[in-house]
Amino acid sequence: xxxxxxxxxxxxxxxxxxxxxxxxxxxxxxxxxxxxxxxxxxxxxxxxxxxxxxxxxxxxxxxxxxxxxxxxxxxxxxxxxxxxxxxxxxxxxxxx
Amino acid sequence: xxxxxxxxxxxxxxxxxxxxxxxxxxxxxxxxxxxxxxxxxxxxxxxxxxxxxxxxxxxxxxxxxxxxxxxxxxxxxxxxxxxxxxxxxxxxxxxxxxxxxxxxxxxxxxxxxxxxxxxxxxxxxxxxxxxxxxxxxxxxxxxxxxxxxxxxxxxxxxxxxxxxxxxxxxxxxxxxxxxxxxxxxxxxxxxxxxxxxxxxxxxxxxxxxxxxxxxxxxxxxxxxxxxxxxxxxxxxxxxxxxxxxxxxxxxxxxxxxxxxxxxxxxxxxxxxxxxxxxxxxxxxxxxxxxxxxxxxxxxxxxxxxxxxxxxxxxxxxxxxxxxxxxxxxxxxxxxxxxxxxxxxxxxxxxxxxxxxxxxxxxxxxxxxxxxxxxxxxxxxxxxxxxxxxxxxxxxxxxxxxxxxxxxxxxxxxxxxxxxxxxxxxxxxxxxxxxxxxxxxxxxxxxxxxxxxxxxxxxxxxxxxxxxxxxxxxxxxxxxxxxxx
Numbered sequence: 001x002x003x004x005x006x007x008x009x010x011x012x013x014x015x016x017x018x019x020x021x022x023x024x025x026x027x028x029x030x031x032x033x034x035x036x037x038x039x040x041x042x043x044x045x046x047x048x049x050x051x052x053x054x055x056x057x058x059x060x061x062x063x064x065x066x067x068x069x070x071x072x073x074x075x076x077x078x079x080x081x082x083x084x085x086x087x088x089x090x091x092x093x094x095x096x
Numbered sequence: 097x098x099x100x101x102x103x104x105x106x107x108x109x110x111x112x113x114x115x116x117x118x119x120x121x122x123x124x125x126x127x128x129x130x131x132x133x134x135x136x137x138x139x140x141x142x143x144x145x146x147x148x149x150x151x152x153x154x155x156x157x158x159x160x161x162x163x164x165x166x167x168x169x170x171x172x173x174x175x176x177x178x179x180x181x182x183x184x185x186x187x188x189x190x191x192x193x194x195x196x197x198x199x200x201x202x203x204x205x206x207x208x209x210x211x212x213x214x215x216x217x218x219x220x221x222x223x224x225x226x227x228x229x230x231x232x233x234x235x236x237x238x239x240x241x242x243x244x245x246x247x248x249x250x251x252x253x254x255x256x257x258x259x260x261x262x263x264x265x266x267x268x269x270x271x272x273x274x275x276x277x278x279x280x281x282x283x284x285x286x287x288x289x290x291x292x293x294x295x296x297x298x299x300x301x302x303x304x305x306x307x308x309x310x311x312x313x314x315x316x317x318x319x320x321x322x323x324x325x326x327x328x329x330x331x332x333x334x335x336x337x338x339x340x341x342x343x344x345x346x347x348x349x350x351x352x353x354x355x356x357x358x359x360x361x362x363x364x365x366x367x368x369x370x371x372x373x374x375x376x377x378x379x380x381x382x383x384x385x386x387x388x389x390x391x392x393x394x395x396x397x398x399x400x401x402x403x404x405x406x407x408x409x410x411x412x413x414x415x416x417x418x419x420x421x422x423x424x425x426x427x428x429x430x431x432x433x434x435x436x437x438x439x440x441x442x443x444x445x446x447x448x449x450x451x452x453x454x455x456x457x458x459x460x461x462x463x464x465x466x467x468x469x470x471x472x473x474x475x476x477x478x479x480x481x482x483x484x485x486x487x488x489x490x491x492x493x494x495x496x497x498x499x500x501x502x503x504x505x506x507x508x509x510x511x512x513x514x515x516x517x518x519x520x521x522x523x524x525x526x527x528x529x530x531x532x533x534x535x536x537x538x539x540x541x542x543x544x545x546x547x548x549x550x551x552x553x554x555x556x557x558x559x560x561x562x563x564x565x566x567x568x569x570x571x572x573x574x575x576x577x578x579x580x
Binding site for chain 2: 037
């Protein structure tokens with residue numbers, strides 16, 4: 001794999017030798033989870049989905065939005081922490 | 097999607113920038129060697145720079161709608177029907193380049209030997225490496241037209257005598273770039289006009305030989321490090337060449353094009369990728385060594401600044417004291433620093449790959465995100481050279497007017513104290529655009545919302561490290577590199 005970094009290998013994938021790889025039925029791209037594959041199907045091949053694939057995509061998007069809410073919650077906390085820490089540092093340094 | 101939430105988020109971003117940048121401005125006194133006491137210490141300025149980059153990532157994470165990201169990244173205004181202008185512009189630029197080369201050779205050979213009075217020195221360093229390079233990333237890449245070596249090489253047959261091994265890719269230009277910057281730092285190319293002229297002529301000769309040996313397209317498209325520097329910087333620029341003229345883009349967004357037109361990109365089956373196929377982009381994202389070249393570009397500008405800091409002097413003095421030749425020390429430093437920057441980028445992209453839980457190979461991941469480093473390099477270049485260009489520009493104009501007998505009293509602009517905060521702002525803006533480019537690249541490659549966001553964490557951490565290094569160097573007093 002190290003030598004792969006120095007030569008112009010054209011294979012963009014590095015799939016471990018295990019059997020349970022979720023592959024896209026249209027472009028054969030491998031994914032680490034069925035969830036990622038379902039999302040990919042809807043985003044890239046959205047015009048030729050079967051009903052099952054469509055349902056899986058919709059469920060996947062729903063899950064992403066649920067997780068995104070939690071993500072944004074954490075991001076807001078992080079922002080507040082950074083703001084307050086920076087503000088506090090300036091307060092200490094400028095008054096000292 | 098929710099446009100209102102996006103505009104709200106932009107307002108918060110701007111607000112936070114103003115709020116955070118202002119205290120930095122209080123620091124300016126520490127930038128120059130004035131006696132004004134700096135109320136904000138350097139470490140806090142540097143830390144604030146890192147915090148702003150982190151905050152900007154958190155804020156861009158609100159923009160997760162792929163169509164919106166693509167819409168912003170792909171926004172362009174076409175300027176068609178300018179093919180004639182382009183042809184004539186090309187002729188004019190070619191003449192300009194040839195004229196400048198002849199002018200440099202003559203004034204370098206017979207002009208005054210004081211560097212700040214010599215037109216060749218001022219033209220090469222202030223006008224070309226400072227000013228012209230800025231036009232490349234701020235406006236557009238005109239170097240292929242200006243480059244006098246390329247114009248002269250047009251006179252020799254374009255087919256090469258030797259075939260260039262493709263697997264070498266950009267690696268020779270990586271070595272060339274590191275070599276040129278090392279040479280520039282340790283040799284008196286910016287102080288001895290005669291020597292500079294010999295170097296320029298040697299560079300022309302090497303270029304012509306290279307074009308003769310490997311063919312013009314291979315030499316200027318793959319091997320020549322200077323051409324590659326301008327091509328990489330040119331991808332940041334708002335004016336881009338297309339098949340039938342020019343187009344205007346938002347700064348930095350052309351860097352995303354290679355990704356959006358890639359077969360693995362999210363919207364690639366949508367068909368609008370092929371529309372741009374003729375726009376003359378030269379480098380595929382998996383060209384061997386291209387990523388290393390971008391990292392090298394970032395590093396050499398840092399190196400150029402680093403060796404001028406008091407810390408470097410303090411570090412180098414005992415080493416030279418025990419008998420290590422300075423030339424060796426500078427060589428080891430440029431190679432070790434490059435290896436360190438590359439290792440940091442590789443570590444970050446490997447971690448990003450792990451975080452994204454993807455089967456995309458580590459190398460592909462590295463190459464995919466490498467264009468996000470270009471705005472950082474451009475931001476650091478302008479922070480480094482804009483002031484240099486401004487302060488020398490009156491001398492440049494005076495010397496250009498009478499190159500062989502320049503006025504004895506040359507004006508050098510002394511930059512105001514607040515210039516230091518402008519420099520920091522350049523570094524920061526470069527990083528903010530880099531965060532955006534990485535964001536758009538992540539959303540092209542990975543499905544969903546959380547995977548693209550996660551893939552960026554380690555990269556953003558690496559960018560914070562780069563910001564803090566650059567911001568620190570910019571706040572240091574400038575001195576000539578010692579011992580060389």
